[in-house]
Each structure stands twice: as C-alpha cells, then as structure tokens.
Amino acid sequence: MISRLRDAQVTIVGLGLMGSSLAGALRGRCHAVVGVTRRHETVDVALARNLIDWGTTDMAEGVRAADVVVLATPVRVILRQLAGIGQLLREGCLLMDVGSTKAQITAEMARLPDHVQPLGGHPMCGKEVSGVEAADPALYQGRTFILAPLARTSEAALALGCELAETIGARPLVLEPERQDYLVATVSHLPYLLACALVATADVSTSADPAAWEIVAGGFRDTSRVAGSDVTMMLDILMTNQAKVLGALEVFQGQLGELARQIEVADEDALRTKLNGIRAERLRMFP
C-alpha cells in the first residue's frame, strides 16, 4: 500500500456532485486524479473544469493503476460495483466509498479479495444540486467525514483514509457502521423525510391559493430545503437503512403527537416547558 496521498493515483468512480467535488478538492494534492463515469460528456466537463487529470468510461482502465479508489455513486450502485471491482484492483489498493449508509456497504466490502484494503466512508455534506456542473471543491471544507473501517482494514489503510479526509479540509471521525447508520437516520434521513412531507402538506393544503407562495417565509424555506435532494440518491439511502429510518420516524411521530395533544388540550404549562427545553437544546447544538 502507498504510504502518502501525494504520491497516489486516486480514481473516483462517479462524477456527480460528491465525486466531482472530491476530484476538484484532491486535484494537485496527489499524483493524479482520475475520473470514471458512464458518459463521455461528463469526462469532458470534468476535464474542462480542471477537476481531473484524465477520465474514462471504462472501469477497468480507470482503476487499474489506482492506489486509492473512491466509489461516489448512489448506495445501491456502490453495492453492485463492489461485487465486481475487486479483481480489477492492484495489490494494496485502498477502496473507499462516500455512500450515506454504511452497514450494507461494509458487509459487501468484507467479501472483497484479500489484496484490497476496504474502508467505508461518509462525508456529512451535500447540496440540493446534482451533477458535475455543480462541482464545488470547497464542499467538504469543515465537514465531518465518517470513516467506518472493517475488521480486516489495516492501520495504514485507515491512516491513508484519514489523510484523504484531511486533505480535502474535512474532519475524519471513525464510527462503527451500525452506529453511524443509527445516528444518520435521525440527524440526516429523518430531516429529509420531514422536508418532503412538509412540501407535500403545503401542496395539498394551500397550493390552490396563489397567496400561499407570496407568504412562504424563511422558516418554510429552511425547513423544506433538503426536499430538493436527488431522489435516486435518497431512495437508495432510505432502502439501505430502512429499519433505522422507520425507528427514527416512529420516535418523531411520538414527539409531534405529544406537541399536537398539548396544543389540542391547551396544556400551556406543559407546552411551554417542552418548547423551552427544545429551544435550549437547539441553542446548545448550534451555539
């Protein structure tokens, strides 16, 4: 295994928002950044925007000489790619991903041939825009980059993964896959579903009234923002974290139901205590 990122060829598979932003952030900080995509046009855009050194639509060609390969496709595409990519990789290659759920991916990674070093990854960032056109090399700056090593992952491989995260300005955080999936179900996947249900509610309740769109204020805009996320990406996330997402939804529905009951019976003392506690908690989270 290569010891320093600056000597490495890093191949990024998938040049959507996450992959192309990663490419741009790594460009010039390692020996070469290579992009693998389905479409030639995407390679052309990535080259024109100086995000990659070279690119290809041929997976075998793109990963053959790679010291580090990062899968940056939707979660279930990653799962399919993991089934076939092992034999294409050189001895000691670090194989990472940037998918939002980790239990299924690391389980699949455990089946890779022994000569590959697997490491699950999940950078906590994103945008409501997709594709190479939206590439933003600063996307990872200041964000947490979760790393989920397997039992078989060597210390050197984990150290190289940490170096990659730090090189793009992120803060590596090592988490066990089940624990990461539990936490992101609440802090990431649940907010997406709430935003979606809020937009659907506004659509059902108020879309017949043209005044509704004139009065949507900052609260609605912010609360609904993530409803604009890429649907294929989110569907893969929800379907590979089904039980934990449903668990988070159930806790949420209980909390919202309690607020609704307190409003219904006008139990103002209980409501005030609850809302004050929540406000204090929010201020603790984001001082």
Place this chain on the structure above:
Amino acid sequence: MISRLRDAQVTIVGLGLMGSSLAGALRGRCHAVVGVTRRHETVDVALARNLIDWGTTDMAEGVRAADVVVLATPVRVILRQLAGIGQLLREGCLLMDVGSTKAQITAEMARLPDHVQPLGGHPMCGKEVSGVEAADPALYQGRTFILAPLARTSEAALALGCELAETIGARPLVLEPERQDYLVATVSHLPYLLACALVATADVSTSADPAAWEIVAGGFRDTSRVAGSDVTMMLDILMTNQAKVLGALEVFQGQLGELARQIEVADEDALRTKLNGIRAERLRMFP
C-alpha cells in the same frame, strides 16, 4: 387621518426584535418614531442605537399624539392592549399590529371606538434571536407584509398601512384574516412544530452519543432552525390559531405516514413517484 407617512408620528408598542427593527426601518422616514416599552433599559438601548426619536414606559404618553400606532408585542399581549388602548388614541389614528395570527386580533379590533382606524398586519419575517439588541432595520426588506383590513377600515387607512409596509422595504399583501390564519398555519406554524419535534427526537434518540453532535449536517441545521424561536411568541401564536394548526398537523401526519408506509413495504415505484413530485414542487416554490 394623516395622509402621508413622512408627516406622521409613529409609535411602536413593544421594542423586541420585530418592534425595534420596525423602528429602525422607519427612523428618518416619518416625522418621529416613538417607542413604548415596559422597561426603561430598553428605551435607553433603543435611543443609544438610534432606533427611536424618544421612548417611554407610559403607554398613554407614548400614543397620545401618534398618527400611527403599531402593536409589536406577543399576540395575546396585543389582545389585552387592544381592550384598553382605544380611549388613549387621537381621532383618525391608524392602529396596526404585527402579530402572526389575525382572526382573533381583528375580531378584537372590531370593538375599538369609532374614532380609531384599525388594520391587522403580519410581516412574514423573523429571526431566532430576540430583543432590542437584535434589532435589524433590514429585517423587513423584500418580505411580504400581510395586511388584514376590517369592514370598518377606510381606504385611506389601508393606503397608509401599505405605505408603511413599502417604506420599510416590504411587499404589502391584503388577505382576509381567516384565510391568512389558514395559510400561515401550514407555511409558518407547522414548520416551527416540525423543527421542535425534530430537535426533541434527536435529543431522545442520539443525545447520549457524543458523535451525534459531530455529524449533524446542514440538513439538520436548516430543518431545525426555527426551533430556536421565542417561546412566548410562539405559544401565543399556537394558542390563537389552535384549530388551523391542528388541521395542518393532521395533514402533515398523513403525508409523513404515507412516506413511512411506502418505506416499510418497500414500494419503491410509489416512493420514487412521490419524492420526484415533491422535489419538483420544491423547485417550483424556490427556483
């Protein structure tokens, strides 16, 4: 009634975030801006920050010579103030408010003495900070300012209300009180409750895990932002719009329940169709 705002003494009752920001936005654009508050210290801060021409803790003194009075206190304080303020106001005085619910306030305004011109108001803006220290004269810039005239409100009074909204950079929008309360229940009060229930869920589910706070990403931050709103203000809003808020909650719970069921039975076709429709709707709302 005075015909032009620039000749008017405008008295603002309550120098919290909304009132003090309004004062700052009007200062220099009318004859005088007067502040009425409970505490002398607030008058001192407002004077030091050049938000008012003069201030007092004596309601009668502050409103006696006013051509326009704006009540900028929590909704149920406005309701109490409306019961006694009429006799303190001069002939033809325009009496407005900036409370977030309008049905109960305009019903109370209907009982004002005939020499007063009442006009309900609700600017669609706010912040998660409170008090005169947070005053921001640009707060109203580009925002919709809902105006809810009563049957007895004269055209001249409505025109003066519109001029006030435009003077502070807002867009006036005339709405019937019940219709405004219905719409804001969905686009403003519901997002607040979702943000609160989300923070409560994170607190219940993940607060024992220190990693949770390292991974909260932009989605959670944005979706939970309004949970930091002033609790007394929000409690008054919820309690004076109880039925419509509960109606909006019910529609939301139905929408969220439908998403949960589709995830549970893994009905991906239905889920994809639904999420795509929601994403398109969100993009239409905020292009």
